[in-house]
Amino acid sequence: MGVEPASVLVGGSSSLTLMFQMMLTAYQFGLKDAASAWKNEGEVKFICPVPGYDRHYTVCEQLGIKMINVPMTSTGPDMDAVESLLKADKSIKGMWCVPKYSNPTGVVYSDETVERIAKLGQIASANFRVFWDNAYSVHDLTANAPQLASILDATRRNGTEDSVVQFASTSKITHAGSGVAFVAASAANLAGFKKFLNSCTIGPDKVNQIRHTRFLPNKEALMAHMGKHAALLNPRFDAVLSGLSKAFEGTDLGAWEKPVGGYFVSFDTRKNCAKETVRLAAEAGVKLTPAGATYPYGKDPEDRNIRIAPSVPTVPEVVGAMEVFVTCVKLASVKQQLASIS
Ligand SMILES: Cc1ncc(COP(=O)(O)O)c(C=O)c1O
The missing domain is CATH 3.40.640.10 (Type I PLP-dependent aspartate aminotransferase-like (Major domain))
Known part of the structure; x- marks a missing residue:
């Protein structure tokens, strides 16, 4: 501290x-x-x-x-x-x-x-x-x-x-x-x-x-221990980030940062697509933090933000979950675009 x-x-x-x-x-x-x-x-x-x-x-x-x-x-x-x-x-x-x-x-x-x-x-x-x-x-x-x-x-x-x-x-x-x-x-x-x-x-x-x-008797022990966490977490973060880049790099379907610490990747869909993405993912068996949870009163005014927390699943599970996730983002974006035309 x-x-x-x-x-x-x-x-x-x-x-x-x-x-x-x-x-x-x-x-x-x-x-x-x-x-x-x-x-x-x-x-x-x-x-x-x-x-x-x-x-x-x-x-x-x-x-x-x-x-x-x-x-x-x-x-x-x-x-x-x-x-x-x-x-x-x-x-x-x-x-x-x-x-x-x-x-x-x-x-x-x-x-x-x-x-x-x-x-x-x-x-x-x-x-x-x-x-x-x-x-x-x-x-x-x-x-x-x-x-x-x-x-x-x-x-x-x-x-x-x-x-x-x-x-x-x-x-x-x-x-x-x-x-x-x-x-x-x-x-x-x-x-x-x-x-x-x-x-x-x-x-x-x-x-x-x-x-x-x-x-954890001293700072060296603490940092050595955190190094082990990083070794566990890095492949999970890589799986999330490579899933996102493969699907969305060069598109306007989503925006995200590449964190160098912590536990999360924050993903922004297009406007009004986060809730639907989370709903579709749940239907396909991938449970995400509810859309809106990252805003006071659970209300994301643009319905865009989704928090991805890859620490608990295994790496193959994260890879599979990301395939589902990016598909749901695309589907939600298409549905939203069609709704705005009709
Ligand atoms: C920013 C932040 N603060 C506090 C906590 C909770 O910490 P604790 O378990 O010490 O109550 C979390 C857990 O997710 C967190 O992300």
């Missing part, structure tokens, strides 16, 4: 739980004090770079926080849009970020984006918090992995340390559901959060924590 150990709180198995609890604390009880609780200010809004991670959106939905879409670019969220929204609307209290190998686009935020995010605390209303979910911080697929700039250093340069809270977990390192999750934050934010935790838990599973420290 690139922070001093004293800034880290090690929790249970799920960073999503920590994010939910942090959001609940900020909303209901206030991270600074009761007066800082977001609920005191009426309507609360959150910026959501899209496409993004569906479970971030369900946290906001559960707490009645209104989500505002901002497009992702190849360098991170569209920061011009983020800054002008924040200047215009004081009810915006935070923003979701997956800064490295973003779920699902695989984008790594550029240094400039990290710096501009660290400056948001200067233009946003009081008690604004960036939820910096670095879920894929060491999940590189290549030896020359892109480096993410330190958000902590950037906030220190800008005097905005309280405006960013970082999260991570070993869910995609050891085992989802039985890993270890982390939150890193300023002393003030951690104090507010611990006050909340104190009211609802005696403590996390320490036996699991020591299992993890024994299995």
Whole structure:
């Protein structure tokens, strides 16, 4: 996480739980004090770079926080849009970020984006918090992995340390559901959060924590372990990417990025074809993440984005699934084109 150990709180198995609890604390009880609780200010809004991670959106939905879409670019969220929204609307209290190998686009935020995010605390209303979910911080697929700039250093340069809270977990390192999750934050934010935790838990599973420290005693062990994941994942990503290029390179039937880390390939169909593609694929026996899941409220305004997650199936299964997938994209595109003519 690139922070001093004293800034880290090690929790249970799920960073999503920590994010939910942090959001609940900020909303209901206030991270600074009761007066800082977001609920005191009426309507609360959150910026959501899209496409993004569906479970971030369900946290906001559960707490009645209104989500505002901002497009992702190849360098991170569209920061011009983020800054002008924040200047215009004081009810915006935070923003979701997956800064490295973003779920699902695989984008790594550029240094400039990290710096501009660290400056948001200067233009946003009081008690604004960036939820910096670095879920894929060491999940590189290549030896020359892109480096993410330190958000902590950037906030220190800008005097905005309280405006960013970082999260991570070993869910995609050891085992989802039985890993270890982390939150890193300023002393003030951690104090507010611990006050909340104190009211609802005696403590996390320490036996699991020591299992993890024994299995991954240092950074070398961690990176060697991640190298083994990369060896498993690379052929799966290659199968997805070669299936897509063979079918769509030089056509306007789809657009995608080639991620160098993380767990996903994000694919955009032509407008109004994603739902139908997913439906057709399911009919043919290939189960995909529901179309729309990568947008707040499950609503992709252009019905284009599909998240492809090839980590679980075997390589031959991915190859077969991609044949089905590209056929369904083509079929959905043809059906959509015919419908628009008639
Ligand atoms: C961006 C992101 N954050 C958080 C999580 C969930 O992590 P955890 O298992 O630690 O709750 C995921 C899992 O898919 C994810 O993609």
